[in-house]
Amino acid sequence: MIPRARIILEQGQHGTFEPFDRFAMFEKSRGKSLGELLDKFKELRGQSLQELEAMNLTPELLEKRGMHPEFGLVTLNQLLSTWVVHDLGHVGQIVRVMAKQYDEAVGPWKAYLPVLTR
Amino acid sequence: MPCRSCDIQEPSGEHNGANQYYENARSNREFLCARNEAIVELLRKVEHRGFTIERLELRMRGGGRLLAHNSERKFSKIQFTLLLCRICRECSLGDFAGIIAVMEFQLDQAKEILGRTPITLNSLLRDVPETWLHSNEGPETWSPFDVVGHLIHAEETD
Numbered sequence: 052m053i054p055r056a057r058i059i060l061e062q063g064q065h066g067t068f069e070p071f072d073r074f075a076m077f078e079k080s081r082g083k084s085l086g087e088l089l090d091k092f093k094e095l096r097g098q099s100l101q102e103l104e105a106m107n108l109t110p111e112l113l114e115k116r117g118m119h120p121e122f123g124l125v126t127l128n129q130l131l132s133t134w135v136v137h138d139l140g141h142v143g144q145i146v147r148v149m150a151k152q153y154d155e156a157v158g159p160w161k162a163y164l165p166v167l168t169r
Numbered sequence: 170m171p172c173r174s175c176d177i178q179e180p181s182g183e184h185n186g187a188n189q190y191y192e193n194a195r196s197n198r199e200f201l202c203a204r205n206e207a208i209v210e211l212l213r214k215v216e217h218r219g220f221t222i223e224r225l226e227l228r229m230r231g232g233g234r235l236l237a238h239n240s241e242r243k244f245s246k247i248q249f250t251l252l253l254c255r256i257c258r259e260c261s262l263g264d265f266a267g268i269i270a271v272m273e274f275q276l277d278q279a280k281e282i283l284g285r286t287p288i289t290l291n292s293l294l295r296d297v298p299e300t301w302l303h304s305n306e307g308p309e310t311w312s313p314f315d316v317v318g319h320l321i322h323a324e325e326t327d
Contacts, residue, residue, distance in 0.1 A: 053324075055327060069326065073319070075322045075326075076315060080314065085294060085295070089290060091321050093288075099283075100280060100284055141319070144311070146293070148310075148311070
Protein backbone atom coordinates (compact mmCIF):
# COMPACT_ATOMS: atom_id res chain seq x y z
CA MET A 52 0.00 0.00 0.00
CA ILE A 53 3.00 2.27 0.28
CA PRO A 54 3.06 3.13 -3.44
CA ARG A 55 -0.61 4.11 -3.29
CA ALA A 56 -0.09 6.04 -0.06
CA ARG A 57 2.64 7.99 -1.84
CA ILE A 58 0.34 8.79 -4.74
CA ILE A 59 -2.22 10.21 -2.30
CA LEU A 60 0.38 12.23 -0.41
CA GLU A 61 2.22 13.53 -3.44
CA GLN A 62 -0.48 13.90 -6.06
CA GLY A 63 -3.73 13.92 -4.11
CA GLN A 64 -6.83 13.53 -6.21
CA HIS A 65 -4.96 14.10 -9.44
CA GLY A 66 -2.93 10.94 -9.13
CA THR A 67 -4.27 7.61 -10.19
CA PHE A 68 -3.43 4.26 -8.74
CA GLU A 69 -1.69 1.72 -10.90
CA PRO A 70 -4.06 -1.18 -11.53
CA PHE A 71 -3.07 -4.14 -9.38
CA ASP A 72 -2.33 -7.46 -11.07
CA ARG A 73 -3.92 -10.12 -8.93
CA PHE A 74 -2.24 -12.97 -10.76
CA ALA A 75 1.31 -11.69 -11.04
CA MET A 76 2.53 -13.87 -8.19
CA PHE A 77 2.04 -17.09 -10.16
CA GLU A 78 4.91 -16.07 -12.40
CA LYS A 79 6.97 -14.33 -9.75
CA SER A 80 6.84 -17.14 -7.19
CA ARG A 81 7.80 -19.80 -9.69
CA GLY A 82 10.76 -21.91 -8.62
CA LYS A 83 10.99 -20.27 -5.20
CA SER A 84 10.64 -22.09 -1.91
CA LEU A 85 8.11 -20.97 0.63
CA GLY A 86 10.97 -20.15 2.99
CA GLU A 87 12.35 -17.72 0.41
CA LEU A 88 8.95 -16.12 -0.03
CA LEU A 89 8.51 -15.71 3.72
CA ASP A 90 11.94 -14.10 4.00
CA LYS A 91 11.18 -11.77 1.12
CA PHE A 92 7.85 -10.77 2.57
CA LYS A 93 9.38 -10.07 5.96
CA GLU A 94 12.04 -7.88 4.37
CA LEU A 95 9.56 -5.96 2.22
CA ARG A 96 7.13 -5.44 5.07
CA GLY A 97 9.94 -4.12 7.24
CA GLN A 98 10.79 -1.60 4.54
CA SER A 99 7.15 -0.61 4.13
CA LEU A 100 6.76 0.07 7.83
CA GLN A 101 9.90 2.17 7.84
CA GLU A 102 8.55 4.18 4.95
CA LEU A 103 5.22 4.53 6.70
CA GLU A 104 7.02 5.79 9.79
CA ALA A 105 8.98 8.29 7.71
CA MET A 106 5.77 9.75 6.30
CA ASN A 107 5.05 11.23 9.75
CA LEU A 108 1.36 10.98 9.17
CA THR A 109 -0.79 13.46 11.00
CA PRO A 110 -4.59 13.29 11.25
CA GLU A 111 -4.77 15.95 8.56
CA LEU A 112 -2.61 13.89 6.22
CA LEU A 113 -4.62 10.76 6.98
CA GLU A 114 -7.69 12.57 5.70
CA LYS A 115 -6.00 13.34 2.38
CA ARG A 116 -7.79 11.87 -0.54
CA GLY A 117 -6.83 10.09 -3.69
CA MET A 118 -8.75 8.91 -6.69
CA HIS A 119 -9.49 5.22 -6.98
CA PRO A 120 -10.39 4.14 -10.53
CA GLU A 121 -13.36 2.13 -9.33
CA PHE A 122 -14.46 3.69 -6.02
CA GLY A 123 -13.76 7.36 -6.67
CA LEU A 124 -12.44 9.39 -3.75
CA VAL A 125 -10.78 7.45 -0.97
CA THR A 126 -8.86 8.67 2.06
CA LEU A 127 -5.37 7.67 3.12
CA ASN A 128 -6.95 6.45 6.35
CA GLN A 129 -9.19 4.11 4.39
CA LEU A 130 -6.24 2.88 2.37
CA LEU A 131 -4.18 2.10 5.47
CA SER A 132 -7.13 0.41 7.17
CA THR A 133 -7.61 -1.65 4.04
CA TRP A 134 -4.00 -2.71 4.24
CA VAL A 135 -4.60 -4.17 7.70
CA VAL A 136 -7.80 -5.94 6.72
CA HIS A 137 -6.17 -7.22 3.53
CA ASP A 138 -3.51 -8.87 5.70
CA LEU A 139 -6.03 -10.35 8.10
CA GLY A 140 -8.24 -11.57 5.28
CA HIS A 141 -5.37 -13.45 3.70
CA VAL A 142 -4.24 -14.92 7.01
CA GLY A 143 -7.81 -16.16 7.43
CA GLN A 144 -7.81 -17.47 3.89
CA ILE A 145 -4.63 -19.47 4.48
CA VAL A 146 -6.07 -20.94 7.66
CA ARG A 147 -9.29 -21.85 5.86
CA VAL A 148 -7.51 -23.50 2.95
CA MET A 149 -5.42 -25.54 5.37
CA ALA A 150 -8.48 -26.59 7.36
CA LYS A 151 -10.15 -27.80 4.19
CA GLN A 152 -7.43 -30.34 3.67
CA TYR A 153 -9.21 -32.37 6.31
CA ASP A 154 -12.65 -31.72 4.89
CA GLU A 155 -13.37 -35.40 4.58
CA ALA A 156 -11.08 -36.65 7.30
CA VAL A 157 -13.23 -35.15 10.05
CA GLY A 158 -16.22 -37.25 9.00
CA PRO A 159 -19.52 -36.29 10.60
CA TRP A 160 -17.91 -33.53 12.70
CA LYS A 161 -17.96 -31.39 9.57
CA ALA A 162 -21.39 -30.22 10.67
CA TYR A 163 -19.80 -28.46 13.64
CA LEU A 164 -16.83 -27.03 11.74
CA PRO A 165 -18.11 -23.99 9.84
CA VAL A 166 -14.63 -23.18 8.55
CA LEU A 167 -15.02 -26.14 6.19
CA THR A 168 -18.11 -24.79 4.49
CA ARG A 169 -17.11 -21.15 4.24
CA MET B 170 -24.19 2.67 42.13
CA PRO B 171 -26.57 1.44 39.50
CA CYS B 172 -28.32 3.93 37.34
CA ARG B 173 -31.12 2.84 35.10
CA SER B 174 -31.81 6.05 33.31
CA CYS B 175 -28.48 7.76 32.74
CA ASP B 176 -28.43 6.59 29.14
CA ILE B 177 -30.66 9.53 28.37
CA GLN B 178 -28.99 11.96 30.77
CA GLU B 179 -25.80 12.74 28.96
CA PRO B 180 -24.32 16.10 29.83
CA SER B 181 -25.10 17.98 26.68
CA GLY B 182 -22.88 20.05 24.43
CA GLU B 183 -19.19 19.94 23.73
CA HIS B 184 -16.92 18.50 26.34
CA ASN B 185 -13.35 19.64 26.24
CA GLY B 186 -11.96 17.93 29.26
CA ALA B 187 -12.58 15.95 32.35
CA ASN B 188 -13.41 18.90 34.53
CA GLN B 189 -15.75 20.41 32.04
CA TYR B 190 -17.54 17.15 31.58
CA TYR B 191 -17.85 16.90 35.32
CA GLU B 192 -19.07 20.48 35.64
CA ASN B 193 -21.56 20.04 32.85
CA ALA B 194 -22.85 16.94 34.47
CA ARG B 195 -23.34 18.80 37.72
CA SER B 196 -24.59 22.11 36.40
CA ASN B 197 -27.17 20.38 34.27
CA ARG B 198 -28.27 18.82 37.50
CA GLU B 199 -27.81 15.51 35.93
CA PHE B 200 -27.33 12.61 38.18
CA LEU B 201 -23.62 12.08 38.57
CA CYS B 202 -24.00 8.38 38.54
CA ALA B 203 -21.32 5.72 38.64
CA ARG B 204 -21.28 5.73 34.87
CA ASN B 205 -20.61 9.44 34.56
CA GLU B 206 -18.04 9.27 37.31
CA ALA B 207 -16.26 6.51 35.44
CA ILE B 208 -16.24 8.60 32.28
CA VAL B 209 -14.81 11.55 34.19
CA GLU B 210 -12.16 9.29 35.67
CA LEU B 211 -11.24 8.05 32.22
CA LEU B 212 -11.00 11.61 30.93
CA ARG B 213 -8.74 12.52 33.85
CA LYS B 214 -6.48 9.57 33.13
CA VAL B 215 -6.20 10.60 29.52
CA GLU B 216 -5.33 14.15 30.53
CA HIS B 217 -2.87 12.86 33.07
CA ARG B 218 -1.01 11.12 30.26
CA GLY B 219 -0.45 14.47 28.65
CA PHE B 220 -3.35 14.49 26.23
CA THR B 221 -5.75 17.30 25.54
CA ILE B 222 -9.24 16.11 24.87
CA GLU B 223 -10.67 17.49 21.66
CA ARG B 224 -13.98 15.79 21.53
CA LEU B 225 -16.04 13.35 23.48
CA GLU B 226 -18.72 11.40 21.73
CA LEU B 227 -21.11 9.35 23.73
CA ARG B 228 -23.38 6.79 22.27
CA MET B 229 -26.74 6.37 23.84
CA ARG B 230 -25.74 2.98 25.05
CA GLY B 231 -22.58 1.06 25.42
CA GLY B 232 -19.83 3.62 25.31
CA GLY B 233 -18.30 6.19 23.07
CA ARG B 234 -15.04 7.59 21.93
CA LEU B 235 -12.65 10.37 22.64
CA LEU B 236 -10.45 12.28 20.31
CA ALA B 237 -7.37 13.59 22.06
CA HIS B 238 -3.95 14.87 21.10
CA ASN B 239 -0.65 15.21 22.90
CA SER B 240 1.86 18.03 22.79
CA GLU B 241 3.31 16.77 19.50
CA ARG B 242 -0.14 16.99 17.99
CA LYS B 243 -0.19 13.24 17.71
CA PHE B 244 -3.81 12.27 17.79
CA SER B 245 -5.37 9.39 19.50
CA LYS B 246 -8.81 7.97 19.23
CA ILE B 247 -9.82 6.29 22.40
CA GLN B 248 -12.68 3.89 22.24
CA PHE B 249 -14.37 3.03 25.45
CA THR B 250 -16.98 0.53 26.25
CA LEU B 251 -19.29 0.71 29.20
CA LEU B 252 -19.87 -2.65 30.70
CA LEU B 253 -23.48 -3.41 31.35
CA CYS B 254 -24.56 -6.34 33.38
CA ARG B 255 -26.01 -9.16 31.40
CA ILE B 256 -29.42 -9.18 32.99
CA CYS B 257 -30.00 -5.56 32.15
CA ARG B 258 -28.62 -5.96 28.68
CA GLU B 259 -31.43 -8.39 28.10
CA CYS B 260 -34.03 -5.92 29.20
CA SER B 261 -32.01 -3.26 27.32
CA LEU B 262 -31.92 -0.84 30.24
CA GLY B 263 -28.35 -1.49 31.20
CA ASP B 264 -27.13 -1.01 34.71
CA PHE B 265 -23.66 0.37 34.75
CA ALA B 266 -21.05 -2.15 35.81
CA GLY B 267 -17.70 -0.74 34.74
CA ILE B 268 -15.72 0.81 31.96
CA ILE B 269 -12.96 -0.37 29.71
CA ALA B 270 -11.03 1.91 27.48
CA VAL B 271 -8.69 1.19 24.64
CA MET B 272 -6.25 3.98 24.21
CA GLU B 273 -3.85 3.75 21.35
CA PHE B 274 -2.92 5.73 18.33
CA GLN B 275 -5.02 4.30 15.59
CA LEU B 276 -2.07 4.30 13.24
CA ASP B 277 0.08 2.55 15.81
CA GLN B 278 -2.61 -0.05 16.23
CA ALA B 279 -2.56 -0.67 12.52
CA LYS B 280 1.22 -0.96 12.50
CA GLU B 281 0.94 -3.50 15.28
CA ILE B 282 -0.94 -5.84 12.98
CA LEU B 283 1.03 -5.01 9.85
CA GLY B 284 4.27 -5.77 11.65
CA ARG B 285 2.95 -9.05 12.89
CA THR B 286 1.76 -10.55 9.63
CA PRO B 287 5.20 -11.83 8.52
CA ILE B 288 5.66 -13.38 11.96
CA THR B 289 2.20 -14.95 11.87
CA LEU B 290 2.81 -16.44 8.45
CA ASN B 291 6.23 -17.63 9.48
CA SER B 292 4.84 -19.46 12.52
CA LEU B 293 2.01 -20.94 10.55
CA LEU B 294 3.81 -22.02 7.43
CA ARG B 295 7.58 -22.30 7.68
CA ASP B 296 8.81 -25.86 7.36
CA VAL B 297 5.37 -27.43 7.29
CA PRO B 298 5.09 -30.35 4.84
CA GLU B 299 4.54 -29.31 1.24
CA THR B 300 1.04 -30.79 1.07
CA TRP B 301 -0.22 -28.11 3.43
CA LEU B 302 1.15 -25.40 1.18
CA HIS B 303 -0.01 -26.25 -2.29
CA SER B 304 -3.62 -27.30 -2.07
CA ASN B 305 -6.33 -24.76 -2.79
CA GLU B 306 -10.10 -24.55 -2.63
CA GLY B 307 -10.71 -25.50 -6.24
CA PRO B 308 -10.32 -23.85 -9.64
CA GLU B 309 -9.41 -20.14 -9.58
CA THR B 310 -8.56 -20.25 -5.88
CA TRP B 311 -5.24 -19.81 -4.17
CA SER B 312 -3.04 -22.05 -2.10
CA PRO B 313 -1.19 -20.74 0.98
CA PHE B 314 1.91 -20.57 -1.24
CA ASP B 315 0.03 -18.41 -3.78
CA VAL B 316 -1.25 -16.12 -1.03
CA VAL B 317 2.25 -15.41 0.29
CA GLY B 318 3.32 -14.61 -3.26
CA HIS B 319 0.35 -12.28 -3.62
CA LEU B 320 1.28 -10.46 -0.41
CA ILE B 321 4.81 -9.94 -1.74
CA HIS B 322 3.50 -8.56 -5.00
CA ALA B 323 1.08 -6.29 -3.15
CA GLU B 324 3.90 -5.03 -0.97
CA GLU B 325 5.99 -4.12 -3.99
CA THR B 326 3.43 -2.56 -6.25
CA ASP B 327 0.07 -1.84 -4.64
